[in-house]
Amino acid sequence: MHKLIERLIARIPLPFRVLLNQFLLRVVDLEALSIEADVPRFLGQFAGVLIMISCMRAIGALFFPPPPDMEWNLELSALSNMLLVVGLIGVITWDATFPDRRDVMALGHLPVKSRTILLAKLTASGALVGLAITTLNFASGFAWALVFGAGSLLQSLHFLAAFWFTIVAASTFLFAAVLAFQGFAALLLSRRKVLQVSAVAQLLAFALFMSVYFLEPSLGLRGQLVDPANRALLTWSPVYWFLGLLNQLNGSLPRELTWLAVRAWIGLAVALASAAAALLLCYLRTMKKTVEEPDLVPGAGGLHWTPGFGNSLRSAVLNFSVRSLIRSRQHRVLFAFYWSIAMAIALSCVRTELSGEAPGAMTVDYLTSTFMIMTIAVFGLRNVCALPISLNANWVLRVTQLRPTIAYLAATRGVFLLLGAAPALTLSVLLALRYRPWEQVGAHLALLALLGWTFVEIAMIGFEKVPFTCSYLPGKANVQVVFWGAVFVLALLSVTVALYEHRVLSNGWSVAGMLVALAAASAVLWGTNRHRAKSALLYFEEPIPEIITTLGLSIGMRCETSKPNSQSAER
Amino acid sequence: MLELRRVSKHYASIPAVDDVSFCARPGEVTGYLGPNGSGKSTTMKMITGLIEMTAGHIHFKGKPIQEDLIAYKRRLGYVPEEPNLYNHLSAVEYLTMVAQLRDLPARRSSQRIDGLLRLFALHGDRHASISGYSKGMRQKVLLAAALLHNPDLILLDEPFSGLDVASALVLRSLIQELAARGKVVLFSSHELDTVERVCSRVVILHRGKIVADDSIERLRALMELPTLEAIFSQLAVEQDTAAMAREIADLIDA
Numbered sequence: 001m002h003k004l005i006e007r008l009i010a011r012i013p014l015p016f017r018v019l020l021n022q023f024l025l026r027v028v029d030l031e032a033l034s035i036e037a038d039v040p041r042f043l044g045q046f047a048g049v050l051i052m053i054s055c056m057r058a059i060g061a062l063f064f065p066p067p068p069d070m071e072w073n074l075e076l077s078a079l080s081n082m083l084l085v086v087g088l089i090g091v092i093t094w095d096a097t098f099p100d101r102r103d104v105m106a107l108g109h110l111p112v113k114s115r116t117i118l119l120a121k122l123t124a125s126g127a128l129v130g131l132a133i134t135t136l137n138f139a140s141g142f143a144w145a146l147v148f149g150a151g152s153l154l155q156s157l158h159f160l161a162a163f164w165f166t167i168v169a170a171s172t173f174l175f176a177a178v179l180a181f182q183g184f185a186a187l188l189l190s191r192r193k194v195l196q197v198s199a200v201a202q203l204l205a206f207a208l209f210m211s212v213y214f215l216e217p218s219l220g221l222r223g224q225l226v227d228p229a230n231r232a233l234l235t236w237s238p239v240y241w242f243l244g245l246l247n248q249l250n251g252s253l254p255r256e257l258t259w260l261a262v263r264a265w266i267g268l269a270v271a272l273a274s275a276a277a278a279l280l281l282c283y284l285r286t287m288k289k290t291v292e293e294p295d296l297v298p299g300a301g302g303l304h305w306t307p308g309f310g311n312s313l314r315s316a317v318l319n320f321s322v323r324s325l326i327r328s329r330q331h332r333v334l335f336a337f338y339w340s341i342a343m344a345i346a347l348s349c350v351r352t353e354l355s356g357e358a359p360g361a362m363t364v365d366y367l368t369s370t371f372m373i374m375t376i377a378v379f380g381l382r383n384v385c386a387l388p389i390s391l392n393a394n395w396v397l398r399v400t401q402l403r404p405t406i407a408y409l410a411a412t413r414g415v416f417l418l419l420g421a422a423p424a425l426t427l428s429v430l431l432a433l434r435y436r437p438w439e440q441v442g443a444h445l446a447l448l449a450l451l452g453w454t455f456v457e458i459a460m461i462g463f464e465k466v467p468f469t470c471s472y473l474p475g476k477a478n479v480q481v482v483f484w485g486a487v488f489v490l491a492l493l494s495v496t497v498a499l500y501e502h503r504v505l506s507n508g509w510s511v512a513g514m515l516v517a518l519a520a521a522s523a524v525l526w527g528t529n530r531h532r533a534k535s536a537l538l539y540f541e542e543p544i545p546e547i548i549t550t551l552g553l554s555i556g557m558r559c560e561t562s563k564p565n566s567q568s569a570e571r
Numbered sequence: 572m573l574e575l576r577r578v579s580k581h582y583a584s585i586p587a588v589d590d591v592s593f594c595a596r597p598g599e600v601t602g603y604l605g606p607n608g609s610g611k612s613t614t615m616k617m618i619t620g621l622i623e624m625t626a627g628h629i630h631f632k633g634k635p636i637q638e639d640l641i642a643y644k645r646r647l648g649y650v651p652e653e654p655n656l657y658n659h660l661s662a663v664e665y666l667t668m669v670a671q672l673r674d675l676p677a678r679r680s681s682q683r684i685d686g687l688l689r690l691f692a693l694h695g696d697r698h699a700s701i702s703g704y705s706k707g708m709r710q711k712v713l714l715a716a717a718l719l720h721n722p723d724l725i726l727l728d729e730p731f732s733g734l735d736v737a738s739a740l741v742l743r744s745l746i747q748e749l750a751a752r753g754k755v756v757l758f759s760s761h762e763l764d765t766v767e768r769v770c771s772r773v774v775i776l777h778r779g780k781i782v783a784d785d786s787i788e789r790l791r792a793l794m795e796l797p798t799l800e801a802i803f804s805q806l807a808v809e810q811d812t813a814a815m816a817r818e819i820a821d822l823i824d825a
Contacts, residue, residue, distance in 0.1 A: 304661075304663070304698050306667055308677075312670075312671040312672075312674050312675075312677070313671065313672065316668045316671035316672050319664070319667075319668065320657075320660075323660060324659060327659040328659055389657065389659060390655070390656075390657055390659075392653065392655035393655045393656050393658075395621060395651060395655065396656075396657075396669060396672075396716070397672065398620070398621055399619055399620070399621065399647070400644065400669060400672040400673050401641075401644065402641050402644055402645055402672070402673060402674060403641075403674070
């Protein structure tokens with residue numbers, strides 16, 4: 001078997017294999033990972049998360065079988081999840097399937113055909129989508145086949161085949177649509193415009209996938225699907241087209257919904273044809289154009305404003321942070337990710353209230369959602385700021401470090417307040433326009449502002465660095481775990497505080513007590529951070545846990561790995 | 572005057588710079604030469620305070636630099652070996668940030684940035700992202716950033732890297748002009764012709780140790796060799812360069 005595989009691999013042309021190896025490691029947008037990012041490890045973590053989700057859904061289906069009328073709901077949820085994951089893959093592999101300047105410069109002078117490059121890139125991207133499809137559905141797909149097969153092996157196999165076909169078709173549709181969009185943008189616009197538009201389009205695509213996932217109404221009952229009032233939604237929502245396709249293949253689609261399946265087939269065909277045409281044309285036409293067009297984009301004519309924010313150091317750090325956040329794809333996408341979650345939570349919480357005509361009394365949902373927006377905005381920003389933009393360029397900050405660490409940390413605090421707490425507060429103020437009485441609204445916003453300050457001080461703990469400058473160790477999964485753990489705990493606290501606040505909001509003394517308590521907590525945290533900052537050193541590299549490896553070259557000795565002690569201190 | 576006294580830097584007991592002592596005086600350009608890996612850039616980084624010495628002392632104007640590192644950094648201008656810049660900023664944004672970090676008055680620094688960008692022929696592309704700059708353009712941004720605050724001590728590590736002929740000629744004259752105005756200039760380069768024209772004295776480093784420290788004239792006379800290149804080859808080049816070139820050609824011919 002092993003030899004057969006080796007023989008089969010040997011039949012694949014060598015240039016294709018070499019390029020595929022390279023592109024598989026680069027399939028994730030290089031800018032979207034830290035500088036020394038370990039791509040295989042990242043993919044391993046990604047697959048692990050999806051497998052866990054799949055297993056949890058499988059266990060849920062096997063031990064708590066859904067009632068028959070909920071079958072479509074489950075299918076809808078599986079398709080929605082799959083489309084979200086594929087959409088996110090489309091975002092993180094943005095531009096990766098198309099030839100970039102680096103490919104052209106590195107491969108253009110070598111005897112490699114454009115066709116080989118295209119196929120290798122497409123295979124690499126396809127491999128990532130395939131990995132996602134398989135890992136997200138392998139356990140749950142089989143479990144649902146068993147449950148929905150109603151004891152009949154034939155029915156189970158029928159469902160399994162229909163399910164897998166639909167999942168692959170839906171994923172292919174979305175990924176092909178994303179590719180077609182990028183390809184036609186590259187064909188129609190000049191390279192300079194593409195460089196400018198691509199980043200914005202990537203963000204918009206990200207926001208679109210997230211908002212559709214969180215905000216689209218779930219119509220999983222047959223009665224809801226045939227209701228004419230929902231027809232407009234079904235007409236433009238691919239997830240319902242593929243729900244129709246799944247049930248058509250499964251033999252359970254009512255005749256009045258056949259048009260959904262037809263839309264799925266048409267959508268799939270159009271997306272595939274468009275992506276194929278765009279890719280072919282890009283490889284044939286734009287590869288040469290890429291070399292000829294300069295990368296230097298003249299900045300004349302744009303807005304070139306460097307606002308001041310108090311002292312010169314604060315201005316330097318704040319402007320640097322804003323520019324890093326706006327111009328670095330890695331930071332922008334991550335920031336958008338946190339804000340999408342915050343917005344989705346906020347909108348789903350206040351959707352009902354916002355649809356009301358007259359302003360009403362404040363609800364627990366509103367209070368909770370504003371607290372959660374604040375939580376995610378501040379701690380999400382802290383996470384984004386921990387990723388460096390260019391470690392090699394940090395020497396300039398060291399050479400020009402003319403002020404004590406406390407001054408730099410004050411500037412960092414300014415970044416957290418201005419880019420984390422202030423936007424969250426602004427959004428909350430806008431949402432608050434729907435509520436009355438004004439005194440209560442004002443009291444809540446004052447509480448929220450103090451909570452934002454408290455969160456900023458918590459975020460400052462252990463953050464003795466300038467945003468976007470400190471090295472981030474790749475594969476530090478525990479950072480994510482700690483972050484999400486913290487968000488979860490703080491979200492729980494937010495709910496608790498919101499419930500309490502809602503109860504006492506009409507009592508002026510209680511509200512005053514809350515304000516004083518929060519102000520005191522913020523002040524204590526601020527004082528502690530300031531005290532710590534006086535003796536702190538600004539750092540630019542995460543301390544790497546040192547391990548001394550003894551080679552043990554003498555005969556009869558083994559290699560040893562131990563924690564450092566005095567030796568590392570000497571170093 | 573910049574003075575290094577028995578400065579050493581060891582990496583895991585391997586000496587990168589070993590017991591180095593020399594002076595760089597105001598009004599003269601001191602060349603700091605050595606083959607790749609001889610410890611030049613490590614020395615430069617120790618002088619800037621970017622890395623710590625394992626042993627020894629560095630004095631500037633008679634005081635140890637560690638005594639008041641902040642005051643020392645205010646008087647220091649540094650062009651590193653590699654043109655590492657924040658690529659997402661434009662030249663004007665980068666220079667403004669450096670001016671702000673150095674706490675220079677806004678109006679004066681804005682005028683200086685504008686002037687430097689014009690003189691370095693970067694004004695037309697001042698708002699373009701540095702990511703699109705050529706190596707020479709990046710080098711000019713580094714030079715502008717190093718000179719922005721009118722430093723007393725200027726450290727130039729391979730400053731000619733990537734510059735076109737015209738810019739290199741300007742820089743050569745600029746280095747001499749700055750020295751003539753009383754600044755301490757320490758200049759490291761592999762371009763020996765330029766060093767010979769620009770520097771009044773040279774320090775040659777080999778395997779982390781100083782093998783020569785004198786004026787070029789005296790070295791020529793002492794070693795009875797006509798050029799700096801010949802002096803450098805004798806002191807710091809171990810292999811037979813012609814034989815090595817032949818070997819490479821033979822290898823690819825085989």
